[in-house]
């Protein structure tokens with residue numbers, strides 16, 4: 001079994017380069033299906049398990065893909081299949097993002113139901129309502145969703161009950177080749193939506209208003225593959241900002257885009273963290289006792305749910321009691337039980353966590369319950385007394401490129417070990433009798 005071992009007590013100092021955003025590259029790679037001519041060249045692609053999974057989905061449906069040195073090239077001159085099977089969708093929910101582009105281009109898509117995951121039930125009703133409004137017929141059976149349209153999708157007005165990131169992306173992609181104009185109201189406003197729209201527009205689409213609550217997509221006849229560089233990952237940046245604040249550190253977060261990080265910058269400043277914009281990024285310094293704060297996760301520009309668990313780790317070390325309210329996912333407090341193993345005092349009341357600060361965290365064996373929970377446990381380990389052992393690393397590998405190497409380069413006492421490999425290496429030792 002692979003584990004991360006971290007021994008607490010080191011101050012993190014230095015600079016760290018942020019990789020391309022997982023949540024931007026996944027929809028962008030799905031959107032590359034729409035390019036009927038030429039080659040899409042996507043750069044700043046992070047080497048993550050989720051990227052490999054979306055590339056597997058693309059290959060399965062007949063897109064030619066090539067991934068080397070943070071660059072993915074795709075060619076989609078003809079689509080062979082309009083299906084994404086259970087094994088791939090189960091591995092990663094974002095596989096469902098191929099439904100919009102397939103429906104737009106081929107008039108059909110059959111995708112396995114993504115199902116829930118550790119952080120919540122995560123229905124896809126808003127995606128489906130959007131496709132239906134565009135004229136698709138949806139059938140659900142035997143664990144698959146089948147969407148079909150006779151002729152072309154038809155532009156329409158869609159009001160999302162909730163500003164869902166995935167539904168906004170899927171509907172935008174579907175609408176790019178529809179007849180007429182589609183207006184999405186109460187659209188998600190995340191920076192990753194803007195990155196997707198920029199990619200689509202470079203392909204010849206007409207997407208206007210991305211980054212606001214109202215997005216208009218004027219359908220076009222055809223889209224052509226293009227080149228695009230993925231935006232830096234604001235969640236990875238936020239994770240390192242928390243790491244600096246937690247360890248009394250001084251880290252330059254290279255590539256960070258201030259505009260994308262406003263909600264986290266505001267919260268950290270409220271706690272007393274010193275954050276300065278520099279030419280190459282953001283410098284995050286902390287050399288005093290931090291104050292506890294209350295926070296509520298919300299769709300962008302509210303505080304991102306993907307940084308909630310990391311902030312919880314930080315608030316454990318701050319002064320006083322902090323209240324965290326998770327409004328985006330109904331079950332995103334699984335890390336609390338793991339923090340408790342490290343001597344944390346946290347109470348859950350419904351969607352609220354009451355976090356007692358000034359915790360004297362102690363190293364323990366803990367398990368990542370989801371991607372960000374995994375990062376948060378590593379962060380807690382950075383300040384805990386003694387040794388923390390984090391397992392469940394497949395979660396972390398979905399969304400962080402070399403988390404351990406990056407923390408080590410900043411001065412953390414951290415390593416990743418593979419017990420199985422160690423054991424088999426021992427098996428190979430000559431036996432002395």
Ligand SMILES: CC(=O)N[C@H]1[C@@H](OP(=O)(O)OP(=O)(O)OC[C@H]2O[C@@H](n3ccc(=O)[nH]c3=O)[C@H](O)[C@@H]2O)O[C@H](CO)[C@@H](O)[C@@H]1O
Pocket residue numbers: 022023024026094120121122123124125126127128162163164165166167188299305306328329330
């Ligand atoms: C690959 C990717 O980009 N993942 C991000 C994306 O996930 P994802 O796109 O799945 O998140 P959504 O914004 O769609 O989900 C937010 C909430 O809306 C609910 N919902 C969503 C769709 C739907 O049809 N019906 C419905 O009820 C979900 O169950 C959840 O409670 O945005 C989340 C919220 O910022 C992030 O945490 C994820 O990291």
Ligand SMILES: C=C(OP(=O)(O)O)C(=O)O
Pocket residue numbers: 023093094119306371372399
């Ligand atoms: C919840 C996350 O991702 P996904 O939507 O891919 O599960 C995340 O990135 O924290």
